[in-house]
Amino acid sequence: MNEIWDWAYTWEILPILARASLVTIQATILGFILAATLGLVFAILRMSQSPWISLPVAGFVEFIRSTPLLIQIFFIFFVFPEFGIVLSALTAGILALGLHYGTYCSEVYRAGLANIPRGQWEASTALNLSGYHTFKDVIIPQAIPPVVPALGNYLVALFKETPLLSAIAVLELMQTAKILGSETFRYTEPITLVGIFFLVFSLVTAALLRQVEGWLKRRGGG
Amino acid sequence: MRETNGSAGEAMPMVRFDHVTKAYGSLTVLNALNLDVAHGEKVAIIGPSGSGKTTVLRMLMTLERINDGVIYVEGEPLTHMERGGKLVPANQRHLRRLRGKIGMVFQHFNLFPHMNALKNCVEAPVTVLKMPRREAEERATELLEMVGLGDKLGHYPSQLSGGQQQRVAIARALAMRPKIMLFDEVTSALDPELVGEVLNVIRKLGAEHDLTMLMVTHQMGFAKEFADRVCFFYAGKIAEEGPPEEIFANPKNERTQQFLSAVLEAT
Numbered sequence: 001m002n003e004i005w006d007w008a009y010t011w012e013i014l015p016i017l018a019r020a021s022l023v024t025i026q027a028t029i030l031g032f033i034l035a036a037t038l039g040l041v042f043a044i045l046r047m048s049q050s051p052w053i054s055l056p057v058a059g060f061v062e063f064i065r066s067t068p069l070l071i072q073i074f075f076i077f078f079v080f081p082e083f084g085i086v087l088s089a090l091t092a093g094i095l096a097l098g099l100h101y102g103t104y105c106s107e108v109y110r111a112g113l114a115n116i117p118r119g120q121w122e123a124s125t126a127l128n129l130s131g132y133h134t135f136k137d138v139i140i141p142q143a144i145p146p147v148v149p150a151l152g153n154y155l156v157a158l159f160k161e162t163p164l165l166s167a168i169a170v171l172e173l174m175q176t177a178k179i180l181g182s183e184t185f186r187y188t189e190p191i192t193l194v195g196i197f198f199l200v201f202s203l204v205t206a207a208l209l210r211q212v213e214g215w216l217k218r219r220g221g222g
Numbered sequence: 223m224r225e226t227n228g229s230a231g232e233a234m235p236m237v238r239f240d241h242v243t244k245a246y247g248s249l250t251v252l253n254a255l256n257l258d259v260a261h262g263e264k265v266a267i268i269g270p271s272g273s274g275k276t277t278v279l280r281m282l283m284t285l286e287r288i289n290d291g292v293i294y295v296e297g298e299p300l301t302h303m304e305r306g307g308k309l310v311p312a313n314q315r316h317l318r319r320l321r322g323k324i325g326m327v328f329q330h331f332n333l334f335p336h337m338n339a340l341k342n343c344v345e346a347p348v349t350v351l352k353m354p355r356r357e358a359e360e361r362a363t364e365l366l367e368m369v370g371l372g373d374k375l376g377h378y379p380s381q382l383s384g385g386q387q388q389r390v391a392i393a394r395a396l397a398m399r400p401k402i403m404l405f406d407e408v409t410s411a412l413d414p415e416l417v418g419e420v421l422n423v424i425r426k427l428g429a430e431h432d433l434t435m436l437m438v439t440h441q442m443g444f445a446k447e448f449a450d451r452v453c454f455f456y457a458g459k460i461a462e463e464g465p466p467e468e469i470f471a472n473p474k475n476e477r478t479q480q481f482l483s484a485v486l487e488a489t
Contacts (some may be wrong), residue, residue, distance in 0.1 A: 117332075119328060119330055119331075119332035120332060120334065122283075122285050122328065122332060123328065123332035123333070123334070125283070125284065125285060125321075126283050126285070126321075126324075126325065126326040126328075126395070127325075127345075127346035127350065127394070127395075127398060128318055128321050128322050128346065128350045128398065129345075129346055129349060129350060130318070130349070130350070133345075133349045133350075137345055137349065138334055141336050142334075142336055
């Protein structure tokens with residue numbers, strides 16, 4: 001047991017970590033869907049003509065962006081129950097990830113929306129399109145493809161922050177590795193394996209994103 | 223707020239600018255403009271840059287708010303609506319109802335780059351006029367054929383020349399069945415050899431349709447031949463107006479004379 005790397009132990013814990021990685025992936029995918037959706041909502045609300053809508057949203061976005069994700073995770077998990085909102089650890093974690101990265105995504109969308117030439121808005125007005133159809137049919141289809149790479153970066157960033165959910169005992173990769181380590185007093189294998197899992201998933205995600213970007217470019221070329 | 227001018231009847235012009243003022247900060251672009259355009263009339267608006275001529279079209283298209291005065295369309299206030307005998311600034315609903323009578327073609331086309339030519343002309347009739355998609359596509363195809371692009375339905379704007387894009391933009395505006403068409407320097411962004419094809423489409427529209435047209439243009443030859451009336455704008459006002467024969471052959475205002483001789487010298 002004194003060797004630096006114990007292969008028998010490695011094979012023993014690998015299936016356990018593989019199962020835990022499903023929780024990590026679940027938190028990443030659901031968290032990012034929430035972030036991408038909330039981000040678009042924030043970005044559109046911030047464009048509102050009414051300061052009663054745009055200013056509170058801008059304030060909220062700045063507030064979330066300027067406070068640590070870990071505190072937000074704790075707040076949702078430990079403080080929300082005080083107000084009668086009791087969430088499972090995983091749900092609280094996904095909500096925190098979605099909110100936190102939603103504010104980052106909103107900045108990305110904002111840049112994309114700001115890059116749409118004024119003429120597109122004016123043509124929409126001249127054709128009498130409603131605000132809803134202007135956004136849905138004219139503006140958003142043009143604003144989103146150019147910002148997909150930036151959104152993809154936040155997907156990878158969000159994924160790499162999921163170990164923070166171990167702080168509220170979500171049984172994702174990191175928390176599972178910590179438990180394994182504390183049971184056997186061998187941390188080398190579990191922690192290293194978790195690192196390798198993250199490396200592999202990050203590389204796979206980055207490769208997939210490049211495929212999506214390439215596809216969007218070909219499609220955008222008409 | 224101001225009094226409504228009561229009975230808006232048959233006698234009202236298609237478009238009326240009633241003491242319309244537009245200012246950006248301390249810069250007054252249009253100063254108490256009065257302009258009536260009759261049903262079916264073709265009006266060319268000419269003048270030096272910065273004279274407010276494009277602003278006239280943009281206000282009528284409701285792309286710009288006005289600071290004072292009222293714009294009427296078919297006798298009904300466009301920029302305002304009646305509330306208890308008074309005119310108050312129009313809300314979105316009122317604007318959307320009246321804006322439907324007006325179509326606009328822009329200097330830089332402003333086609334939707336992610337839609338092909340047909341889709342550009344189908345989108346608004348389907349979503350705004352609630353036209354069945356099949357019918358909208360048939361009409362759009364007819365319009366694109368009318369502007370000479372029947373073989374380019376599936377082409378995206380990036381695959382079309384400037385002149386072709388502008389003709390799609392004309393078809394797109396016509397697909398909304400406007401009564402009034404606004405042309406804002408529609409040939410200014412085109413290579414010289416492409417100007418003719420766009421002007422030909424406008425000629426055809428003028429001959430075949432019962433449209434009221436307002437065009438801001440630098441094509442003096444076209445204005446002379448096509449327009450029923452020419453308005454020369456200078457410093458936010460109509461300095462001179464009249465039938466093209468008169469304005470071009472025998473301008474009375476000194477500013478008009480200077481402008482025309484400068485323009486004619488350049489061509």
